[in-house]
Amino acid sequence: MTDAAKKPPTRETHLSKTYAPVEVEARRYEQWVADGRFKAADDSDREPYCVVIPPPNVTGQLHLGHALNHTIIDAAVRRERMRGKEALFLPGTDHAGISTQNVVERQLADKEGVSRHDLGREVFVERVWEWKDTYHERISSQMKKIGDGVDWSRERFTLDDGLSNAVQTIFKRLYDEGLIYRAERIINWCPRCMTALSDIEVEHQDDAGELVSMRYGAGEDSIVVATTRLETMLGDTAVAVHPDDERYRHLVGTTVELPFTGRRIPIVADAHVDPEFGTGAVKVTPAHDPNDFAIGQRHGLDSILIMDERGVITAHGPFEGLDRFEARSAIAAALRAEGRIVAEQRPYMHAVGHCDRCDTVVEPRLSKQWFLKVERLAKAAGDAVRNGETKIYPPEMEKRYFSWVDNLLDWCISRQLWWGHRIPIWYGPNGEELCVGPGEEAPEGYTQDPDVLDTWFSSGLWPFSTLGWPDETPALEKFYPTATLITAYDIIMFWVVRMMMFGTFAMGRAPFKEVYLHGLIRDKHGKKMSKSSGNGIDPLEVVDTYGADALRFMLARDAQPGSDNTASIELAEISRNFCNKLWNGTRFALMSGATVDGGLPSEPSLIDRWILSRLSRTVEAVDAFLDDYEYAKAMDALYHFAWDDVFDWYLELTKPVLAEGGAAADGTRRVLGHVFDQLLRLLHPVIPFITEELWLELTGGEERGESLTVAAWPRPAGGDDEAERLVAALQHLVVEVRRFRDGQGVKPSQAVAASLTGLDAAGLADQEPLIRSLVRLDAPAEGFEPTAELAVSDQVSVALDTSGAIDVAAERARLTKALKAAEKELDGTTGKLGNEAFLAKAPDAVVDKIRARKATAEADIARVTAQLERLA
RNA sequence: GGGUGCUUAGCUCAGCGGUAGAGCGCUGCCCUUACAAGGCAGAUGUCACUGGUUCGAACCCAGUAGCGCCCA
Structure with missing residues (x-):
């Protein structure tokens, strides 16, 4: 036997002693992009697998919620790529109309002291584009840092030419089918953003206001009404009572004088009035309240707007020029002076709508806006899920989806902004209204509607506009409908429902085969993370401190369908520790001569059979979990396989074998190599950087231009019950002996003489040297006198001489x-x-x-x- | 107010009808040349409460309390 065969070949590695992510990650990402690893082909024979990114706000920055979302998407796409599919993670950003315009306006005011009106529309929009270009770079670099394997050549932006064309195209189609119309309605108006909002852009919060009851008219014919928005009384055009309400029956049909205005307003009977609430009589302000507007319509009442777009009172009289809240107190004082205040309840907790962009109290306001008629579209969107065309994960989330899609009201799509897709409607000199499609021009003398569309109108087209629609592109042909949509559940109504509506309308097919809704990120006290509450963790800081892999593993190992994620910096540390363990375990395997050359031995040893069986079972479990988006469980299975089975047991079990050398060692080195090869593949989708680095070192594949990104995903090779049973018995024996030694205060390094009996019956006779080596039991010398006997199991017992008193x-x-x-x-x-x-x-x-x-x-x-x- | 979900070890969470689990933390021992970002061993629970169904309930049903989310 030559020396080479006897001694395990050790391998030089240039892996450092501890894992240094920062150095590895930037280098790896650049290499992947340079090698085109994330590029998808439109013309391949491979089965398509496409996920579109939920487009982040182009001027924002990524928070942990994005990091979670991107980790899950990226892991899904990377796994499918390894499974041989034509995998596409399609990136892009959206223009976030209101918030971007707000930010730029604020900056102009602060730095230059000018408003957008000073600059004019064209110049202002140019300035926003400059702003966008700067911040776009920030988002891209953040995505690269967290390892998003996106096809950068396909990146899109909701305001780019192609997507703008898509917006105009679908607008025209919807308009021509009568699904887009202009109407005067009560809409949600933000007096600070000075634009209309859709219903879902209004956040209801319980605020402490006051409920004031006041008397209209005098004497017998007077009536008491209550309100939390006193200032709206200037626009009252009626008082309404329930038709069956005996208290007021005699007043119905009469009129009462409205204070301050000199107007006499009718008392009407309307079945929608709740006789139980307050006095049972309500003031009616059709221009400033949706319910009142409906009453006004039924009774043919006038609608009187009493405020301008900034919320300043315009009604003639002493309150003109006051802000709506100043007017509220002024009117209270004036009413009190006239002795009209009957009761005041303060504080009065009630839900108040706030602008979800700037938190200003929203003013319901009669306004002429563009609307999308949703009934038909929402029905199709609902049916796609009902008939199984699109499957929602977890299934409990269906309820949430249906509750939205089945109760949707017409969507106000026009915004009084400059940053966005301008509504393609032109008005003629004689009141004509013309919808201009792509490539068409409005006739001379026509002027375009000044408003732009809601940002969600363009993001609703995302799954097909990004693939080239309305053109029939190869990409659209190949990748639509996309495989799955992965996003947080709080965006169902904003985004998911709208993509489903537009997808079924424009394409005739739902845009996704599956929708996976993951949770939100909370801090360790269960609070939603936000900048304002100061509990936010910046994912990029985690990347700089612990590495992108640690960030991703932290998020994935906590991602359970249907529940929120808890994040804290300690969890990132735990994940970093796992990466470091993986690093060192692999480094040790390499130094022990692990190899992927030569294939698996034809007659593997018991411990080799055991680890191969554990590997196979792990592959099965991981596949089953990932198919159901059970990331936490998949990560748990991998964590335990890696740490318990491979690092704690298998590596220890191989040490004596490898030290011995010979044919057995040769086989084990090949099993060792195979196990690490497969383990790294399994972990790669979630922790791509470290696994790539280690795998290339293990396989030496870098020179051959190989990459784990395109390595084949493992398949289960079958379990081995006998090997698992025998090794479990061996582990039990080892643990019992260790426990005894520990209890007796025997140092781990101290060898103890012992005789083992019953190994034969337990089927472990061959493993005696291994067992002795693991628990430092020397063979009994002459004159061996055991001082203790350990009955480990029915069959096996260990007699030891602990060389001293027990x-x-x-x-x-x-x-x-x-x-x-x-x-x-x-x-x-x-x-x-x-x-x-x-x-x-x-x-x-x-x-x-x-x-x-x-x-x-x-x-x-x-x-x-x-x-x-x-x-x- | 209407929905909806949660309550299991100190913390974060699995388990969802047949011996209560994991990670972290904790205790003791160990710097055993892969890793102290580590190893070995160990301790820890009226599974929110009250009833019911069942041979058997953390798990199913009903109610109560607390917390959360969505919608008005």
């Missing part, structure tokens, strides 16, 4: 405890088996199991009792 008390305490546990088990099982009803009704399998447990308990009691007696 700590009888410690051992007795331990055995007594074991005895008590066994007795409790015996009691429980005996009780069950003595129960006629249990024997009669429980399934046979359960009864058998209880019988087996009883037998085990009895054997344990006998064994432990004997040992206790021997100790005495």
